[in-house]
Amino acid sequence: MDFSLKTDTAGDILWTTAKCAVVIGAGSVSACVVGQCVCSVTRYLMRNREYKDLAPRKGVMPFVRAFAAREGKDKGLDGLLEDWRDPEHPDQFLEVVDVGPDFEGRRVVGVNQPAAIAEVLADPDKYPKSPFYETLVEMVGHGLVTSSGALWQRQRKLLTPLFHFSTLKAVHKFMTRNADRLVQQLQDKAAKSTDGTTIGKHDISALTLRVMCDAAFARCEFDVDWLVWAWEKVNGYPMFWMGRHLLGHAWMYVPLPSGLGVQILVKRMRRRIINEIARRRAAGSVDVRGEEAKDLLDELLAVGNMPDKQIVDEALTFLVAGHETTSNLVSWTLYFLSKHPDVQGKVQSEIDDLGGRPITFDELPKLEYLRCVLKEVMRVRPIVPFVDRLLKEPLTVNGITLPKGTIVWLNFMAVQNDARYWPAPSVFRPERWMEGTEGTSQPMAHSDAFLPFSAGPRNCIGQKFAMQEAQVIISSLLRSFSVSLDGKDRVMPLLSLTVAPANLALRVTKRDA
Numbered sequence: 001m002d003f004s005l006k007t008d009t010a011g012d013i014l015w016t017t018a019k020c021a022v023v024i025g026a027g028s029v030s031a032c033v034v035g036q037c038v039c040s041v042t043r044y045l046m047r048n049r050e051y052k053d054l055a056p057r058k059g060v061m062p063f064v065r066a067f068a069a070r071e072g073k074d075k076g077l078d079g080l081l082e083d084w085r086d087p088e089h090p091d092q093f094l095e096v097v098d099v100g101p102d103f104e105g106r107r108v109v110g111v112n113q114p115a116a117i118a119e120v121l122a123d124p125d126k127y128p129k130s131p132f133y134e135t136l137v138e139m140v141g142h143g144l145v146t147s148s149g150a151l152w153q154r155q156r157k158l159l160t161p162l163f164h165f166s167t168l169k170a171v172h173k174f175m176t177r178n179a180d181r182l183v184q185q186l187q188d189k190a191a192k193s194t195d196g197t198t199i200g201k202h203d204i205s206a207l208t209l210r211v212m213c214d215a216a217f218a219r220c221e222f223d224v225d226w227l228v229w230a231w232e233k234v235n236g237y238p239m240f241w242m243g244r245h246l247l248g249h250a251w252m253y254v255p256l257p258s259g260l261g262v263q264i265l266v267k268r269m270r271r272r273i274i275n276e277i278a279r280r281r282a283a284g285s286v287d288v289r290g291e292e293a294k295d296l297l298d299e300l301l302a303v304g305n306m307p308d309k310q311i312v313d314e315a316l317t318f319l320v321a322g323h324e325t326t327s328n329l330v331s332w333t334l335y336f337l338s339k340h341p342d343v344q345g346k347v348q349s350e351i352d353d354l355g356g357r358p359i360t361f362d363e364l365p366k367l368e369y370l371r372c373v374l375k376e377v378m379r380v381r382p383i384v385p386f387v388d389r390l391l392k393e394p395l396t397v398n399g400i401t402l403p404k405g406t407i408v409w410l411n412f413m414a415v416q417n418d419a420r421y422w423p424a425p426s427v428f429r430p431e432r433w434m435e436g437t438e439g440t441s442q443p444m445a446h447s448d449a450f451l452p453f454s455a456g457p458r459n460c461i462g463q464k465f466a467m468q469e470a471q472v473i474i475s476s477l478l479r480s481f482s483v484s485l486d487g488k489d490r491v492m493p494l495l496s497l498t499v500a501p502a503n504l505a506l507r508v509t510k511r512d513a
């Protein structure tokens with residue numbers, strides 16, 4: 001860069017000022033990074049001896065691998081799991097594993113023991129959520145996922161009834177309507193080709209987003225299509241914010257242009273929801289229970305005494321917690337059904353027995369085998385592979401005491417694939433869930449070894465919603481179609497906030513074809 005000061009025109013002055021601003025900006029960011037690194041390394045080294053009982057870890061930064069699935073080079077999340085196997089018993093996992101420091105120098109330790117996991121999850125005061133969750137605040141404020149202490153306790157109590165029978169029955173129509181719309185689109189596409197059509201992760205994700213937006217905001221005056229569009233733009237950004245957070249607090253304030261664009265969109269979304277709340281309050285439609293058109297926003301308003309900002313936070317929390325998770329469950333299930341045509345056939349027979357029309361809410365309990373399939377998918381491939389907590393009190397696992405201040409990864413993925421709790425854990429076998437079936441009943445050795453929706457007071461509030469939606473979507477698709485892998489199996493587990501099947505492409509063929 002040329003820094004000579006030519007002041008003959010106003011343009012030159014402006015240009016020189018801009019160049020100086022870039023240099024000063026870059027200098028400040030570099031200073032932040034260096035400062036952050038020095039603080040993190042110092043913190044890490046000072047506390048290192050408190051972890052002397054931990055076995056040496058493999059690699060420098062094992063957890064970076066979890067976020068990198070590169071075909072042919074890295075197995076993504078599965079690579080990390082391989083590192084945690086017990087070398088003496090390869091079908092089991094080590095109970096305590098050193099993951100290394102995070103970017104702020106705190107020690108991260110993987111805990112793979114059901115009893116210790118249960119102990120941590122049972123006490124959110126002693127073992128609260130880790131600071132990673134703060135990264136979501138920018139997007140969803142202080143809703144159920146991100147709040148803690150008294151606020152969380154109050155909100156959890158108020159919101160639990162929202163996921164009871166009557167609401168689930170009321171939102172069923174949004175699930176069937178949108179699933180049937182996707183089936184119709186696939187039928188139209190398939191009609192133009194002799195060998196069916198394809199479906200990928202994006203189609204399922206668009207569907208579950210639409211269901212969540214309808215369920216939460218169907219009665220809104222603003223255009224739900226706009227919300228779906230805006231959410232798709234914003235959706236990838238928790239990882240962006242998380243990345244910045246991982247690099248230390250200072251980075252949260254670096255105004256990167258793409259981040260700013262997303263922040264503006266989030267503000268616009270919040271403004272529209274606030275206006276809608278004002279409209280509904282003014283119209284006096286606060287208590288609308290029992291109305292055909294009610295949505296989750298009505299339910300939130302009916303709870304009473306909840307400030308408008310809190311209602312917006314909770315509504316956006318449902319979108320962030322309920323859309324990608326369910327989309328990944330449906331996508332992984334279709335993947336496993338493609339790999340196991342015999343299981344797919346059994347699911348189709350069960351659906352056919354219900355008369356070849358969209359499944360009603362009351363008929364859901366009859367899809368027993370499909371529920372076993374969903375559970376088996378979540379066992380082998382948990383959508384949320386681990387959750388992290390900050391130890392405010394020491395925790396002893398397998399004779400090793402982890403000190404206060406440690407971040408623990410409670411590793412659902414490991415315990416659900418460990419031979420101590422699951423016979424032949426790598427075999428995909430939905431029948432293991434069918435209690436009482438002679439010769440196939442395999443009760444779990446440990447009741448805490450299946451945690452797809454976590455456990456304890458902070459377990460998933462939307463788990464019944466998710467199971468219902470997955471059942472509706474899969475039954476709608478498999479009533480008309482069969483699914484198979486489209487070419488070579490290139491699917492890999494890729495971790496963002498949840499685990500997605502990267503490279504998923506499935507061929508969809510009409511069943512009567």
Ligand code: HEM
Nearest residue numbers: 144145321322325326329383384387453454458460462466
């Ligand atoms: C297959 C789908 C789903 C899976 C696998 C899943 C999994 C989980 C897990 C593991 C947690 C605990 C997170 C933690 O402690 O860090 C959680 C919490 C939560 N989930 Fe889900 N979830 C799913 C669907 C949904 C849906 C559909 C909704 C809402 C409509 C939802 C709303 C929430 C909320 C609000 C929390 C926070 C609860 C609290 O802290 O009190 N989830 N979920």
